[in-house]
Amino acid sequence: MNYGIIAAGEGSRLVEEGVAYPKPLVPLAGTPMIGRLIDIFLRNNAEKMAVIVNEQMKEVQQYLIELAKSLPVELDLIIKSTPSSMHSFYEVAHALEGHGRFITTTVDTIFYESEFEKYVKAFESADEKVDGMMALTKYIDDEKPLYVEVGEDMRIEAFLDRPGEHTEFVSGGIYGLDGKAVKVLDRCMSEGISRMRNYQRQLLSAGLRIEGFDMGKIIDVDHAGDIRKAEEFIN
Numbered sequence: 231m232n233y234g235i236i237a238a239g240e241g242s243r244l245v246e247e248g249v250a251y252p253k254p255l256v257p258l259a260g261t262p263m264i265g266r267l268i269d270i271f272l273r274n275n276a277e278k279m280a281v282i283v284n285e286q287m288k289e290v291q292q293y294l295i296e297l298a299k300s301l302p303v304e305l306d307l308i309i310k311s312t313p314s315s316m317h318s319f320y321e322v323a324h325a326l327e328g329h330g331r332f333i334t335t336t337v338d339t340i341f342y343e344s345e346f347e348k349y350v351k352a353f354e355s356a357d358e359k360v361d362g363m364m365a366l367t368k369y370i371d372d373e374k375p376l377y378v379e380v381g382e383d384m385r386i387e388a389f390l391d392r393p394g395e396h397t398e399f400v401s402g403g404i405y406g407l408d409g410k411a412v413k414v415l416d417r418c419m420s421e422g423i424s425r426m427r428n429y430q431r432q433l434l435s436a437g438l439r440i441e442g443f444d445m446g447k448i449i450d451v452d453h454a455g456d457i458r459k460a461e462e463f464i465n
Contacts, residue, residue, distance in 0.1 A: 365404035
């Protein structure tokens, strides 16, 4: 499997709240968040990885440059400041394009490794009619969650800004996709669509089969108080 990490945000809320580390290097149980993700990817059949960080994150850049020297797989480091997470996703997706299916997540997405392993295996084994598989959770830990409506076969039928009659899940911020999805991404970028949730809606409008996978509890690290909560969660 190929993996991408979006770590190009400024982490301004953490800085304002007195956190001394750049967000990707915030330690969780002694390991930087971005290092924890890379370790998990390596334990889940990583073939290639791509990471995007912004131009101001010199410490993060140096950490990844040094780490890449000892990794058993290629790590493509993209240093670029982008106007949105979707623009960052675009860069990562194209770095992984042509290598088969890939899974991308933001750097501050925290989950149980055992559940992630099940998700990866499900996406790896899904037949070719499945164009993507999104990690879903019933735990709402986002200020503006993206609600997801699924059918009985876990095929995603809608992405909603507000909960509907059949929306027990929200997006977990982990995206498993293939080459067809990259073509839709290119079209979205050319049309000025710049939000990930609108891109996901376009995947459905284009007729792609996108399935959901219940990954249990998923949380984000957006505030200083979330760091301890994340450590308790993974421990």
